[in-house]
Amino acid sequence: MTDIQDKKLTEFDDNDQHPVGFGRMLRKEDARLLRGRGRFVDDVQLPGMLHLAILRSPFAHANIVSIDTSAAEASPGVKAVVTGETLKGLGLAWMPTLSNDVQAVLATDRVRFQGQEVAFVVAEDRYQARDALELIDVEYDVLEPVVDVRKALDPDAPVIRTDLEGKTDNHVFDWETGDEEETNRVFASADVIVKEDIVYPRVHPAPMETCGSVADFDPVEGRLRLWSTTQAPHAHRTLYAIVAGIPEHKIQVIAPDIGGGFGNKVPIYPGYVHSIVGSIVTGKPVKWMEDRSENLISTGFARDYIMRAEIAATAEGRILAIRTNVLADHGAFNGTAAPVKYPAGFFGVFTGSYDIQAAHCKMTAVYTNKAPGGVAYACSFRITEAVYLVERIVDALAYELRMDPAELRLKNFIQPEQFPYTTKTGWVYDSGNYEPTMRLAMEMAGYEELRKEQELKRARGELMGIGISFFTEAVGAGPRKNMDILGLGMADGCELRVHPTGKAVVRLSVKTQGQGHETTFAQIIAEELGIPPADIDVLHGDTDNTPFGLGTYGSRSTPVSGAAAALVARKVRDKAKLIASAMLEVSVADLDWVKGAFQVKGDPGRSVTIQEIAFRAHGAGDLPDGVEGGLEAQICYNPSNLTYPHGAYICVVDIDPGTAEVKVRRFIAVDDCGTRINPMIIEGQVHGGLTDGVGMALMEMISFDEDGNCLGASLMDYLIPTALEVPDWETGYTVTPSPHHPIGAKGIGESATVGSPPAIVNAVVDALKPFGIRHADMPLTPSRVWDAMRGQATPPI
Ligand code: PCD
Numbered sequence: 163m164t165d166i167q168d169k170k171l172t173e174f175d176d177n178d179q180h181p182v183g184f185g186r187m188l189r190k191e192d193a194r195l196l197r198g199r200g201r202f203v204d205d206v207q208l209p210g211m212l213h214l215a216i217l218r219s220p221f222a223h224a225n226i227v228s229i230d231t232s233a234a235e236a237s238p239g240v241k242a243v244v245t246g247e248t249l250k251g252l253g254l255a256w257m258p259t260l261s262n263d264v265q266a267v268l269a270t271d272r273v274r275f276q277g278q279e280v281a282f283v284v285a286e287d288r289y290q291a292r293d294a295l296e297l298i299d300v301e302y303d304v305l306e307p308v309v310d311v312r313k314a315l316d317p318d319a320p321v322i323r324t325d326l327e328g329k330t331d332n333h334v335f336d337w338e339t340g341d342e343e344e345t346n347r348v349f350a351s352a353d354v355i356v357k358e359d360i361v362y363p364r365v366h367p368a369p370m371e372t373c374g375s376v377a378d379f380d381p382v383e384g385r386l387r388l389w390s391t392t393q394a395p396h397a398h399r400t401l402y403a404i405v406a407g408i409p410e411h412k413i414q415v416i417a418p419d420i421g422g423g424f425g426n427k428v429p430i431y432p433g434y435v436h437s438i439v440g441s442i443v444t445g446k447p448v449k450w451m452e453d454r455s456e457n458l459i460s461t462g463f464a465r466d467y468i469m470r471a472e473i474a475a476t477a478e479g480r481i482l483a484i485r486t487n488v489l490a491d492h493g494a495f496n497g498t499a500a501p502v503k504y505p506a507g508f509f510g511v512f513t514g515s516y517d518i519q520a521a522h523c524k525m526t527a528v529y530t531n532k533a534p535g536g537v538a539y540a541c542s543f544r545i546t547e548a549v550y551l552v553e554r555i556v557d558a559l560a561y562e563l564r565m566d567p568a569e570l571r572l573k574n575f576i577q578p579e580q581f582p583y584t585t586k587t588g589w590v591y592d593s594g595n596y597e598p599t600m601r602l603a604m605e606m607a608g609y610e611e612l613r614k615e616q617e618l619k620r621a622r623g624e625l626m627g628i629g630i631s632f633f634t635e636a637v638g639a640g641p642r643k644n645m646d647i648l649g650l651g652m653a654d655g656c657e658l659r660v661h662p663t664g665k666a667v668v669r670l671s672v673k674t675q676g677q678g679h680e681t682t683f684a685q686i687i688a689e690e691l692g693i694p695p696a697d698i699d700v701l702h703g704d705t706d707n708t709p710f711g712l713g714t715y716g717s718r719s720t721p722v723s724g725a726a727a728a729l730v731a732r733k734v735r736d737k738a739k740l741i742a743s744a745m746l747e748v749s750v751a752d753l754d755w756v757k758g759a760f761q762v763k764g765d766p767g768r769s770v771t772i773q774e775i776a777f778r779a780h781g782a783g784d785l786p787d788g789v790e791g792g793l794e795a796q797i798c799y800n801p802s803n804l805t806y807p808h809g810a811y812i813c814v815v816d817i818d819p820g821t822a823e824v825k826v827r828r829f830i831a832v833d834d835c836g837t838r839i840n841p842m843i844i845e846g847q848v849h850g851g852l853t854d855g856v857g858m859a860l861m862e863m864i865s866f867d868e869d870g871n872c873l874g875a876s877l878m879d880y881l882i883p884t885a886l887e888v889p890d891w892e893t894g895y896t897v898t899p900s901p902h903h904p905i906g907a908k909g910i911g912e913s914a915t916v917g918s919p920p921a922i923v924n925a926v927v928d929a930l931k932p933f934g935i936r937h938a939d940m941p942l943t944p945s946r947v948w949d950a951m952r953g954q955a956t957p958p959i
């Protein structure tokens with residue numbers, strides 16, 4: 163750690179609630195949110211507003227024979243009933259997805275997953291709209307569905323995407339990375355090879371607020387205002403302009419307060435488009451708000467990877483190579499968002515935190531009769547799957563070698579002097595110092611003691627497990643030269659204005675969903691300009707008032723927009739310096755910046771504050787040559803690389819031998835996200851992600867019956883963790899700044915969701931060691947653990 167970092171660390175540790183810059187500080191947005199003054203999409207009320215409800219397919223796969231809407235149209239309060247045929251006439255039946263596929267806005271010919279949108283009703287209130295849905299008479303001709311992903315490519319499997327010309331199978335894409343020949347060569351010479359089939363089940367982000375929108379189309383001005391639950395307002399606006407043919411400057415997308423996104427609010431859902439069409443057709447504002455079931459069966463699923471992992475090593479535990487084969491279930495439409503050149507997202511980082519000689523991955527993605535899948539649920543585009551794969555297979559290797567899993571990892575880490583480190587699949591890790599992070603986690607856990615305790619307990623027949631995971635993420639997409647979504651470069655704009663009295667407003671292209679941008683971005687500006695965070699307003703989420711940028715997901719806000727904010731503040735500071743030199747009548751070379759003021763070198767008594775400079779910049783009188791007046795700047799930031807946060811997690815579980823129930827007793831999480839802006843917010847992010855991890859590892863799974871019925875359609879069936887299932891989290895940190903980020907910060911928002919499932923599963927498998935078990939698939943529900951204990955195969959999903 164550098165001196166600067168040490169200095170910052172002491173700042174972080176004090177409990178000052180009002181740091182002028184980085185440090186612990188209560189969230190500015192909570193003054194509003196905790197008093198019930200948040201304004202979410204469902205709070206939007208417009209004069210004459212109508213309500214929209216969607217009729218969804220009860221079948222996973224069926225031809226639509228006919229739709230009779232006459233009774234619904236005659237139902238009280240109904241203003242419009244729209245079907246796929248109506249949309250077809252308008253050229254709006256299909257829309258592009260964020261991964262170069264198309265998706266039905268309303269089904270025309272056929273339904274392809276249970277819950278797919280078939281028709282919508284617009285009525286005076288929500289009840290009338292819902293009642294009218296029951297009166298729509300749809301005749302279906304039910305087809306055999308493709309539910310089992312392993313059978314999707316069978317020659318006799320029904321073809322799902324008959325809408326795509328010339329499509330004769332259910333293949334979405336093949337993708338490959340690494341060097342196959344070299345990897346095979348290394349495998350052939352290895353002492354030990356361990357192979358494991360690993361499933362990352364389909365899960366749902368399940369944010370507290372479901373998706374919805376309010377569309378208000380003004381036919382006179384040709385202007386559309388759309389309030390919607392979107393994590394990427396600017397990108398959505400561009401897509402609406404392309405789909406609906408409304409000029410982009412006449413579309414205003416407003417993402418108001420959002421009750422959690424977790425990747426669920428990145429895709430464009432048919433419902434958003436329905437509300438737009440509904441408003442155009444009726445000439446009135448139209449609100450659409452999903453219920454919980456609709457959210458759970460039709461929006462943004464994640465994971466669903468069936469992975470074969472193989473690892474090669476020497477007898478002494480030196481890891482040589484990793485290879486993997488993946489079958490990816492993308493559902494009926496490839497609706498995930500992924501940078502164009504990365505159809506499998508950033509799965510290429512499956513080599514983890516280890517210095518190895520070769521790696522290779524082959525992946526096949528297929529369509530099935532399920533809702534579109536693959537959203538980056540708290541995961542920078544498939545990082546979660548990659549980390550789970552490597553951390554599970556490394557543990558399986560430790561099992562075979564009878565080595566301690568901590569020791570095995572320590573032996574194979576990429577060393578600090580190897581950074582920037584290019585992996586065997588071509589990723590350039592910007593910085594890292596893994597061993598201290600691992601050692602700190604072990605120290606906090608009391609690792610040696612825990613192992614002793616485990617030995618004693620094992621001798622008594624008790625089931626205690628200790629699980630480790632060590633991860634490296636790739637977040638902050640991304641470099642414009644090789645990353646884009648639908649042709650849009652992944653850069654972010656930022657604008658900063660300092661008003662005459664020294665108060666400021668910063669405008670961001672990213673959009674917070676609860677992670678606290680209104681606070682942390684004010685802190686970044688405060689750190690750079692010395693204006694207190696309370697004096698800085700953070701504007702975001704309204705395309706009319708913010709610069710263009712690709713939005714919030716993949717923990718990219720701090721790496722990309724955070725950098726933009728720091729640099730725009732520095733631009734303002736440079737301008738302020740010119741004005742200060744005129745005010746103090748010295749040359750710029752004679753000025754020193756002390757946070758919040760310029761002072762004359764060697765004469766600290768003579769100085770001007772940023773507030774005084776702001777007033778002067780707007781005031782009467784001459785300005786120095788080349789200074790326009792005002793104090794503002796704007797920037798578009800192109801990241802030169804991603805940032806690579808890392809972390810070491812240790813989980814301790816106890817399993818009840820009588821019921822197979824898993825209890826997470828302790829969880830130690832040491833994260834390294836480089837420079838820390840607000841440690842309190844970081845801890846909150848980590849607590850949230852760890853809770854996610856408990857959910858995925860122990861209880862969450864969206865499964866389907868053989869007819870393709872979704873079995874997780876309510877929170878009674880799809881279990882998510884509560885405070886009762888989680889321990890008191892024990893968090894720690896190390897600081898390895900990103901060398902290319904102006905403040906050295908890396909992302910943190912998804913780290914814990916990514917890193918915790920393998921730690922928990924590794925702990926459960928470790929507890930089951932006496933049964934000779936090397937692997938068991940998530941979610942490790944009591945019945946699965948019970949089966950594992952009795953040597954029965956995990957039931958297939
Ligand atoms: N170094 C550092 C980093 C960071 N930070 C902080 O923390 C946070 C976070 O960040 P980031 O990492 O950058 O991230 P963002 O971008 O902002 O965000 C995003 C994320 O975020 C997380 N978290 C959260 N939280 C909440 N509350 N809510 C939500 O929803 C959420 N989501 C999740 C997700 S899933 Mo995706 O979408 O799937 O892709 S992605 C994601 C913010 O506030 C910031 O500023 C600090 O302080 N420092």
Ligand SMILES: [Cu+]
Nearest residue numbers: 538541543544
């Ligand atoms: Cu992902």
